[in-house]
Amino acid sequence: MVSKKNPAEPKEKTLTGMSRMGWFCSYTPLEIIHAALLFPVRITGHSDPIIKADSFMHPNMCQYVRSCLDTALAGGYDHLEGAVFVNSCDAMRRLHDAWRKYISPGFTFIMDLPKGRSDADYGYFRNELLKLKNALEKHFSIEITEGAIKQAINVMGESRSLYHKLSDLQKENPPLITGKELMQLASLYFTVGPYTWNKTAEALFKQKNDAKPTAVNRPRILLSGSPIHNPDIIGFIEECGMDVVYEDMCTGSRFFDMIVENTADTLLDLSRAYLDKSPCSRMLMIKERTKNIVDLANEFGAHGIIHHSLKFCDTYLYDVPQLKRHLTESGLKVLLVEGDCTLGSFGQLKTRIEAFAEVLND
Amino acid sequence: MSMLETYFAQLEEGLKKKLERKTTARRKFIYEISRIGGKMFDDNLSSAWTTVFVPFEILNAMGVAGNFIEFVGAMMAGAGIGRQYLEKAEAAGYSTDSCAYHRTIVGAALEGIMPEPDLLIGASCPCDGGIKVLKRIGEIYKKDVFVINTPYEYTPESLDYLVNQFKAMIDFIKERTGRDIDFDLLRQSIRNNNKAREYLVEALELCKNVPSPASSNDWKNFIMFVLLAGSEPAIEVARIYRDEFKEKVGKGLAGLADEKYRLLWIQNRIQFKNNLINILESKFGANVVIDELNYIYWEPMDEEGDPLRALAIRQITHPIIGNIDRRLDVLAMLGREYKCHGAINPAHWGCRQSGGARYMFKEALREVDVPVIHLDVDCVDERNFSEGQIITRLEAFMEML
Numbered sequence: 112m113v114s115k116k117n118p119a120e121p122k123e124k125t126l127t128g129m130s131r132m133g134w135f136c137s138y139t140p141l142e143i144i145h146a147a148l149l150f151p152v153r154i155t156g157h158s159d160p161i162i163k164a165d166s167f168m169h170p171n172m173c174q175y176v177r178s179c180l181d182t183a184l185a186g187g188y189d190h191l192e193g194a195v196f197v198n199s200c201d202a203m204r205r206l207h208d209a210w211r212k213y214i215s216p217g218f219t220f221i222m223d224l225p226k227g228r229s230d231a232d233y234g235y236f237r238n239e240l241l242k243l244k245n246a247l248e249k250h251f252s253i254e255i256t257e258g259a260i261k262q263a264i265n266v267m268g269e270s271r272s273l274y275h276k277l278s279d280l281q282k283e284n285p286p287l288i289t290g291k292e293l294m295q296l297a298s299l300y301f302t303v304g305p306y307t308w309n310k311t312a313e314a315l316f317k318q319k320n321d322a323k324p325t326a327v328n329r330p331r332i333l334l335s336g337s338p339i340h341n342p343d344i345i346g347f348i349e350e351c352g353m354d355v356v357y358e359d360m361c362t363g364s365r366f367f368d369m370i371v372e373n374t375a376d377t378l379l380d381l382s383r384a385y386l387d388k389s390p391c392s393r394m395l396m397i398k399e400r401t402k403n404i405v406d407l408a409n410e411f412g413a414h415g416i417i418h419h420s421l422k423f424c425d426t427y428l429y430d431v432p433q434l435k436r437h438l439t440e441s442g443l444k445v446l447l448v449e450g451d452c453t454l455g456s457f458g459q460l461k462t463r464i465e466a467f468a469e470v471l472n473d
Numbered sequence: 474m475s476m477l478e479t480y481f482a483q484l485e486e487g488l489k490k491k492l493e494r495k496t497t498a499r500r501k502f503i504y505e506i507s508r509i510g511g512k513m514f515d516d517n518l519s520s521a522w523t524t525v526f527v528p529f530e531i532l533n534a535m536g537v538a539g540n541f542i543e544f545v546g547a548m549m550a551g552a553g554i555g556r557q558y559l560e561k562a563e564a565a566g567y568s569t570d571s572c573a574y575h576r577t578i579v580g581a582a583l584e585g586i587m588p589e590p591d592l593l594i595g596a597s598c599p600c601d602g603g604i605k606v607l608k609r610i611g612e613i614y615k616k617d618v619f620v621i622n623t624p625y626e627y628t629p630e631s632l633d634y635l636v637n638q639f640k641a642m643i644d645f646i647k648e649r650t651g652r653d654i655d656f657d658l659l660r661q662s663i664r665n666n667n668k669a670r671e672y673l674v675e676a677l678e679l680c681k682n683v684p685s686p687a688s689s690n691d692w693k694n695f696i697m698f699v700l701l702a703g704s705e706p707a708i709e710v711a712r713i714y715r716d717e718f719k720e721k722v723g724k725g726l727a728g729l730a731d732e733k734y735r736l737l738w739i740q741n742r743i744q745f746k747n748n749l750i751n752i753l754e755s756k757f758g759a760n761v762v763i764d765e766l767n768y769i770y771w772e773p774m775d776e777e778g779d780p781l782r783a784l785a786i787r788q789i790t791h792p793i794i795g796n797i798d799r800r801l802d803v804l805a806m807l808g809r810e811y812k813c814h815g816a817i818n819p820a821h822w823g824c825r826q827s828g829g830a831r832y833m834f835k836e837a838l839r840e841v842d843v844p845v846i847h848l849d850v851d852c853v854d855e856r857n858f859s860e861g862q863i864i865t866r867l868e869a870f871m872e873m874l
Contacts, residue, residue, distance in 0.1 A: 166832060167832040167833075168828065168829050168831070168832065169820055169828030169829065169831055171570065171822060171823070171825070171828050172825055172828055172829050176829070198625050200601050200825070201600055201601050201825035201826040201829065202825050202829055204796070204797075204826065204829070205797070205825070205826065205828075205829025205830055206829070207796065208796055208797040208798075208829075208830065208833060209829070209832075209833070211796075212833065221625065221796070223624055223625035223626070223631075225622040226597060226604075226620055226622055227620065227622060229641075231634060231637050231638070231641075232622070234634075235622075235624070235630070235631070235634045238630050393601065395604065395605070395608055395618075395620060397608065397612075420568075422570065423570050423825070425571060425572075425600075425601045425602045425605060425823075425825060426601050426605065428567075428568045428570065428571055429567070429571060429575075429601075429602060429605035429606060429608075429609065430605070431566050431567075431568070432565050432566035432567060432609070433609060433612055435566060447566075449568070
């Protein structure tokens with residue numbers, strides 16, 4: 112998460128004069144926002160104590176939602192033209208309500224998100240995409256063309272391919288790119304345009320692919336669970352003596368883990384792509400989620416899993432007992448941690464993380 | 474006979490005897506609910522564990538006894554037997570930050586005291602926790618869970634989407650139980666709903682009288698009425714409520730003698746035994762005259778058209794679904810029309826969908842001059858309940874009123 116003093120300000124602009132549109136959840140169809148010639152900026156909240164938001168929400172709401180509201184109440188997102196929400200969880204629904212009521216109006220939209228993959232689900236979500244497109248067109252008096260959406264799909268498709276090329280470098284032993292570096296790159300995507308990012312990613316790939324690091328046998332872990340916005344947290348885990356060779360989070364790989372088909376019905380293509388992508392906990396597909404984690408751990412040579420649950424996040428917390436059982440049954444060593452997605456909360460877990468590294472070393 | 478079966482059987486038997494001596498609306502209601510609980514053990518029916526907002530009429534029309542999981546969690550808390558199941562769930566890794574209704578039921582399932590359901594059917598609303606815990610229960614019993622995605626808003630497309638899901642749910646039940654739907658029975662349940670609705674609207678309207686003919690506990694946990702939805706007993710329960718309150722109003726009888734303050738209760742009651750209501754009534758003459766969840770928000774259902782569509786409209790228009798605006802409108806309307814002096818919001822620890830709105834509740838009710846007190850409690854887990862502290866806060870609130 113960014114510091115509250117420096118809210119999600121894009122580090123560079125790719126196109127001058129573009130309006131910025133905030134978004135939260137990785138199921139937000141950025142292709143449509145790009146096609147509207149808006150600059151999507153991920154809203155990440157902050158890592159500091161909550162100042163204002165606790166007057167508006169019960170402290171048993173997650174740090175992410177409260178800190179997003181806290182930053183917004185302090186004017187940290189005043190530079191945005193609006194925000195696109197997804198009905199991803201109870202807390203996000205309430206954040207959307209609070210945003211409409213207490214943050215400067217602008218454009219506010221919430222999309223529903225089904226927990227399923229039937230034809231009816233694809234059709235329903237397609238209609239949600241259409242509603243977003245129509246709402247953007249009406250609010251900004253623009254037309255979002257089919258061609259513009261396809262163009263956005265293409266450039267984002269390139270980004271996704273590049274991310275996976277870089278991620279594959281982590282399969283090497285030692286990994287050719289650290290988990291922190293990859294997370295820094297992923298985070299960059301949420302603050303710069305895809306064209307700029309693609310160039311950066313391409314350059315980084317060339318640099319890392321040519322690297323010849325000295326082999327050091329460190330435990331390799333896969334990090335899964337609630338979103339972590341701060342790459343320093345990955346760095347912290349790596350400083351505890353492990354290599355984070357894959358992260359299964361919506362702030363990293365799960366954002367990029369998507370393939371959009373190219374048929375005559377572009378919105379349906381997008382609908383299918385978003386609903387078919389590697390599911391997060393709220394999608395209720397724990398078997399698939401577990402299988403993905405195990406398969407990825409094997410593919411990337413991970414010796415263990417650290418699963419992080421955001422405190423007060425029901426979608427992840429209710430999965431923990433079953434997930435642990437499934438992962439342990441697969442023969443992987445598992446460390447379950449709970450925190451508020453801040454570096455401070457991970458700092459408190461240092462002893463446990465170091466102990467886990469020792470277990471993996473044995 | 475299992476502990477749970479014995480509990481419902483004894484409850485039913487005890488209430489039956491009491492009803493033979495004197496019929497009251499409350500007794501009749503609890504009696505019928507206990508019979509629903511007992512149906513979980515009826516070999517002639519299939520059984521389903523559900524979340525709270527599912528169309529029980531469809532289940533009934535297919536010979537399926539449905540029970541929503543929070544009902545059992547509340548019942549166990551009320552009977553004072555919830556603690557061991559909470560501890561069981563926590564030992565299995567369920568966070569104490571999660572909803573205790575859900576932890577109780579998953580603990581009970583892990584302990585093996587729950588009857589094994591034939592089916593598990595849940596809706597995505599009102600909360601994330603309900604459908605998630607149903608999934609966990611499904612894993613315990615190695616059964617699939619049918620998930621109803623309740624749309625966020627009411628549009629022609631979202632209505633079609635929900636109706637189609639109900640059709641898929643019927644197929645799911647048919648496939649797993651071999652039971653087909655009786656559409657005549659379903660249509661009858663729509664007519665029954667409308668009849669019961671008429672009585673309930675009238676009964677609740679009577680409670681707008683000052684003093685109210687109802688006391689604080691007459692309508693306690695009336696949300697469980699959804700388990701009776703569409704049935705003949707539902708009409709009977711509703712009629713008795715109407716008749717009882719009509720008679721009382723006619724005779725000038727109050728539910729609470731010397732009613733001084735009228736209160737609105739937001740969301741659920743506290744389920745385990747406690748003295749808050751007694752103190753409010755006896756010390757301050759404060760009467761809970763309306764519970765938010767008892768408000769009949771739905772319009773009469775279409776008796777001529779597609780019953781699935783009628784049920785979908787009722788589900789999708791619940792004020793707790795979608796954005797907060799309709800819920801706030803309902804709260805303000807209830808505060809105003811029931812002439813409430815204040816509102817109590819027991820901010821249930823594990824509840825995000827309400828916890829995230831507590832300031833909005835306060836703001837909406839402030840506009841109709843109804844102050845709100847938020848009680849930081851867990852409505853099911855009594856282990857951290859500090860009755861003294863809560864009473865002190867309530868007393869201060871009442872003095873302020």
